[in-house]
Amino acid sequence: MNRHLLRAEDTEFVGLLRACSRAKDLRAGVRLHAELLKEGIPEISFLVQDALVQMYVKCGAVLKAYELLVGLRVKNTTSWNNVIAAFIGCGQCPEALDCFDQLKRQGVPANSVTFSCALKACARIRAVSKGEQIHDEIAIQGLLGCSIILGAALVDMYAKCGSLIMAEQVLKSLPNRNVITWTALVSGFALHGHGHDALRCFELMLHEGLSPDAVTFVGVLKACGNIKAAAKGERFHDEIIRKGLLRGNNVLLAALIDMYVKCGCLMKAWDILEENPDSDVFCWTSLIEGYVEQGLSEEALECFKLMKQKGVSPTTVTFASVLKACGSIGAVESGEQIHEEISRQGLLLDDFVLGSALVDMYVKCGALLKAKKARDQLPVHDLVSWTTLIAGYAQQGQNQEALNCFKQMEHFDVSPNEVTFTCILNACSHSGLVEEGEMYFTLMYTNYGIKPVLEHYACMVDLYGRAGLFNLAISFVSKIPFDDYMAVWRSVLKACEKRKDVTIGRWAFEHALQIHNGDAALYDLMSNIYRSAGMQENMESIEAVRAESKSWEKMVSF
DNA sequence: TCACGGAATC
Numbered sequence: 001m002n003r004h005l006l007r008a009e010d011t012e013f014v015g016l017l018r019a020c021s022r023a024k025d026l027r028a029g030v031r032l033h034a035e036l037l038k039e040g041i042p043e044i045s046f047l048v049q050d051a052l053v054q055m056y057v058k059c060g061a062v063l064k065a066y067e068l069l070v071g072l073r074v075k076n077t078t079s080w081n082n083v084i085a086a087f088i089g090c091g092q093c094p095e096a097l098d099c100f101d102q103l104k105r106q107g108v109p110a111n112s113v114t115f116s117c118a119l120k121a122c123a124r125i126r127a128v129s130k131g132e133q134i135h136d137e138i139a140i141q142g143l144l145g146c147s148i149i150l151g152a153a154l155v156d157m158y159a160k161c162g163s164l165i166m167a168e169q170v171l172k173s174l175p176n177r178n179v180i181t182w183t184a185l186v187s188g189f190a191l192h193g194h195g196h197d198a199l200r201c202f203e204l205m206l207h208e209g210l211s212p213d214a215v216t217f218v219g220v221l222k223a224c225g226n227i228k229a230a231a232k233g234e235r236f237h238d239e240i241i242r243k244g245l246l247r248g249n250n251v252l253l254a255a256l257i258d259m260y261v262k263c264g265c266l267m268k269a270w271d272i273l274e275e276n277p278d279s280d281v282f283c284w285t286s287l288i289e290g291y292v293e294q295g296l297s298e299e300a301l302e303c304f305k306l307m308k309q310k311g312v313s314p315t316t317v318t319f320a321s322v323l324k325a326c327g328s329i330g331a332v333e334s335g336e337q338i339h340e341e342i343s344r345q346g347l348l349l350d351d352f353v354l355g356s357a358l359v360d361m362y363v364k365c366g367a368l369l370k371a372k373k374a375r376d377q378l379p380v381h382d383l384v385s386w387t388t389l390i391a392g393y394a395q396q397g398q399n400q401e402a403l404n405c406f407k408q409m410e411h412f413d414v415s416p417n418e419v420t421f422t423c424i425l426n427a428c429s430h431s432g433l434v435e436e437g438e439m440y441f442t443l444m445y446t447n448y449g450i451k452p453v454l455e456h457y458a459c460m461v462d463l464y465g466r467a468g469l470f471n472l473a474i475s476f477v478s479k480i481p482f483d484d485y486m487a488v489w490r491s492v493l494k495a496c497e498k499r500k501d502v503t504i505g506r507w508a509f510e511h512a513l514q515i516h517n518g519d520a521a522l523y524d525l526m527s528n529i530y531r532s533a534g535m536q537e538n539m540e541s542i543e544a545v546r547a548e549s550k551s552w553e554k555m556v557s558f
Numbered sequence: 559t560c561a562c563g564g565a566a567t568c
Contacts, residue, residue: 153560289565
């Protein structure tokens with residue numbers, strides 16, 4: 001068994017292969033590999049084997065490395081680890097996990113490196129059950145006591161998958177943890193929108209005497225954005241500056257700008273972006289998104305222009321944001337320009353999300369023909385693009401078209417979801433198609449298994465209300481299997497705001513008031529409806545009524 | 559060979 005012997009030519013090969021890895025010279029590496037095979041050595045030593053696999057990995061030929069490894073009669077842990085890590089590195093996580101399974105089937109022992117790689121793959125693709133299974137194996141082998149890295153990978157896996165209670169439990173049970181372990185947990189809470197928990201864990205970390213690094217700050221800034229804690233975010237900002245962490249760290253810079261944007265402090269975000277030469281497309285997109293969010297679409301488009309002037313190239317996310325801006329101010333010409341830019345770059349070929357954003361832009365501009373044309377040109381007609389089109393027809397009052405579209409969609413075997421039904425019920429309501437509406441409402445559950453939610457009930461109330469069937473509307477509400485009837489009325493009112501419908505709005509408002517006098521949100525909603533319809537005076541009178549009811553409430557409470 | 563980080567569509 002000469003593979004266990006280290007021969008002179010082995011050392012030489014290893015040296016040469018390592019040189020190829022360093023130089024990323026695949027051709028030279030392949031030549032060496034061929035030479036090795038020509039020598040007719042029946043079994044190459046582990047040392048040469050590892051060097052070969054690593055050469056292919058380092059030269060970016062992951063598949064080649066994998067094939068080589070599979071073809072070897074005897075495999076070792078390190079070679080597998082290399083290939084698994086390489087698959088993860090190029091985003092092929094299912095392949096990485098498949099390698100992990102193969103390694104176990106072949107009886108090659110997994111070590112802590114193998115496990116942390118496998119956990120990382122699970123985290124990336126949110127494969128929590130596979131992760132749990134790996135957790136069990138690790139526990140059986142008692143590996144958590146010896147590797148702090150493995151502990152962090154485990155916490156991270158649970159956190160990314162959204163099993164946050166488990167993530168925290170695991171963290172607390174670890175014999176060793178450091179700032180990275182804690183950051184995995186903090187970031188997980190922030191990632192899933194639990195800003196308060198993220199900050200709570202951050203405090204716990206400080207309590208253990210650990211000090212945050214740049215990555216920790218990214219997590220807590222995201223948490224502040226989640227809960228709109230601008231003051232707290234500002235304190236983190238100061239600390240980041242004091243520690244000099246911002247220099248050369250684009251990710252942290254973008255997180256900082258995004259925090260201010262999410263808190264609504266657009267000026268502050270703008271100032272930071274402006275004064276920082278490192279501002280990249282993430283920073284710009286965040287700000288543009290912020291403008292769109294606040295209804296400042298003109299500013300968003302200005303910002304987009306400026307960004308391009310500065311030589312920063314937009315991504316699909318940037319394009320989706322500016323399309324939204326065009327839609328909300330009906331800027332169809334700008335939208336068309338952007339459409340052209342997107343097409344030129346071939347971005348519509350593999351990004352369905354962007355395609356739907358484009359259709360939605362035309363829909364919101366009221367350009368239904370253009371919307372339909374843009375949609376027809378998309379490579380795949382997925383659920384979202386169908387639904388966008390249906391929503392478009394419904395919004396423009398072309399309700400028969402909307403219903404036709406639904407039938408076509410079924411014809412093409414695309415299954416509707418709950419959003420599709422909201423649009424359909426909306427279209428029925430607009431056309432006064434009471435019976436059709438009732439039919440679709442039933443169909444939704446019986447044919448498609450979709451349980452009606454708040455929006456659907458609200459659509460039905462709206463449908464009856466618009467048809468003048470007020471008694472039916474009210475008895476419908478009383479039958480809704482919800483604790484919170486008010487939520488349905490609020491939803492009806494929100495819909496009225498969207499389409500500037502004062503009549504139904506007023507009716508719903510008065511009814512809801514009768515049921516629950518003290519709900520302050522109702523006044524806001526009614527006032528918003530008046531605002532959307534441009535009825536300033538009525539808006540003020542609603543504010544006045546609310547003020548009165550407030551003082552009345554005060555009296556009662558004394 | 560291994561652990562924590564950035565924007566988003568109805």
